[in-house]
Amino acid sequence: MTASSPANPAISIRDLVKRYAPAGGGEAKLALKGVSFDVPQGEIFGLLGPNGAGKSTLINIMAGLVRKTSGSVDIWGFDIDRDQRNAKRAIGIVPQEIVFDPFFTPYEVLENQAGLYGVVKHLRRSEELLRAVHLADKRDAYARSLSGGMKRRLLIAKALVHQPPVLVLDEPTAGVDVELRRQLWELVTEMNREGVTIVLTTHYLEEAEELCDRIAIINHGELIANKPTRELVGMAREKVLLLTLANPVVDLPSHPGFIRCQAVGEHGLEITYNKDKANAGELLSALQAQGFSVVDVTTKEADLEDVFVRLTASVAV
Numbered sequence: 642m643t644a645s646s647p648a649n650p651a652i653s654i655r656d657l658v659k660r661y662a663p664a665g666g667g668e669a670k671l672a673l674k675g676v677s678f679d680v681p682q683g684e685i686f687g688l689l690g691p692n693g694a695g696k697s698t699l700i701n702i703m704a705g706l707v708r709k710t711s712g713s714v715d716i717w718g719f720d721i722d723r724d725q726r727n728a729k730r731a732i733g734i735v736p737q738e739i740v741f742d743p744f745f746t747p748y749e750v751l752e753n754q755a756g757l758y759g760v761v762k763h764l765r766r767s768e769e770l771l772r773a774v775h776l777a778d779k780r781d782a783y784a785r786s787l788s789g790g791m792k793r794r795l796l797i798a799k800a801l802v803h804q805p806p807v808l809v810l811d812e813p814t815a816g817v818d819v820e821l822r823r824q825l826w827e828l829v830t831e832m833n834r835e836g837v838t839i840v841l842t843t844h845y846l847e848e849a850e851e852l853c854d855r856i857a858i859i860n861h862g863e864l865i866a867n868k869p870t871r872e873l874v875g876m877a878r879e880k881v882l883l884l885t886l887a888n889p890v891v892d893l894p895s896h897p898g899f900i901r902c903q904a905v906g907e908h909g910l911e912i913t914y915n916k917d918k919a920n921a922g923e924l925l926s927a928l929q930a931q932g933f934s935v936v937d938v939t940t941k942e943a944d945l946e947d948v949f950v951r952l953t954a955s956v957a958v
């Protein structure tokens with residue numbers, strides 16, 4: 642694997658278009674409308690988007706499972722058309738669905754996969770990979786006897802047998818419980834620390850916010866954002882003040898800095914304001930001046946979800 646120098650992106654996508662041919666006389670579906678972006682080396686890159694946005698199409702094109710209509714995709718410096726073999730060897734894909742032959746053991750699953758990639762015996766790393774995904778003690782168990790979480794970890798190991806510098810995970814934690822989600826996050830972070838560039842799709846904004854260095858948002862086949870996570874979250878200008886008042890709320894206070902103000906229960910107020918235009922201190926003083934006696938205050942920052950909702954809502958269908 643030598644094509645990419647440290648300065649080059651791990652993945653480079655330019656003007657990518659995918660038009661699905663019409664099925665049964667219907668209309669053709671433009672699933673990707675000219676998408677361009679780079680995935681920097683060494684990062685954990687999140688690809689977000691509502692259902693049907695085009696994420697799987699994009700991943701399947703990278704994996705060589707779907708043919709693009711036009712545009713270019715380079716993986717680790719290898720063009721997927723001109724240098725298909727090297728491009729394929731540079732990427733490991735962890736699919737969403739769990740598919741194993743139930744009669745193979747984890748060790749055999751990895752050995753078979755290594756065989757498929759032509760990894761010679763002495764360069765195989767099946768034992769090491771089983772340790773890395775915390776499945777060494779399940780080396781010889783039948784795949785069918787593994788728990789859902791173990792199967793997902795085995796899929797990650799399977800995607801890494803040919804030592805790809807780029808690992809793509811399609812919805813790695815869809816439908817898994819909180820505990821298992823944490824374990825998978827840790828595993829992904831460990832792989833990244835070892836130098837693997839990670840691309841993941843997710844529906845969980847919390848997951849993207851926690852794990853990803855950079856996030857791209859795709860909506861109706863178009864890229865509508867691509868920013869470092871902190872910057873994207875910083876786009877949320879709204880902040881919320883949750884107040885408990887000494888007396889029951891009768892009239893609502895007013896202030897030019899308010900975006901919204903509503904009563905919550907008998908003694909509570911929820912005030913949403915633009916943090917560029919007002920701060921909590923001046924809002925509290927204004928409330929006091931209007932005769933409101935505040936006994937407790939908490940604040941809430943807007944998060945990625947607010948940005949996501951705003952961005953995906955504002956783009957025309």
Ligand SMILES: Nc1ncnc2c1ncn2[C@@H]1O[C@H](COP(=O)(O)OP(=O)(O)OP(=O)(O)O)[C@@H](O)[C@H]1O
Pocket residue numbers: 661662670671672690691692693694695696697698699
């Ligand atoms: N084989 C296909 N033939 C026709 N249309 C397709 C095909 N595969 C996907 N599409 C359409 O292309 C669009 C993008 O689908 P895609 O599966 O890439 O979205 P997604 O972002 O991965 O969604 P999800 O999160 O639900 O998996 C959708 O409108 C989908 O219906």
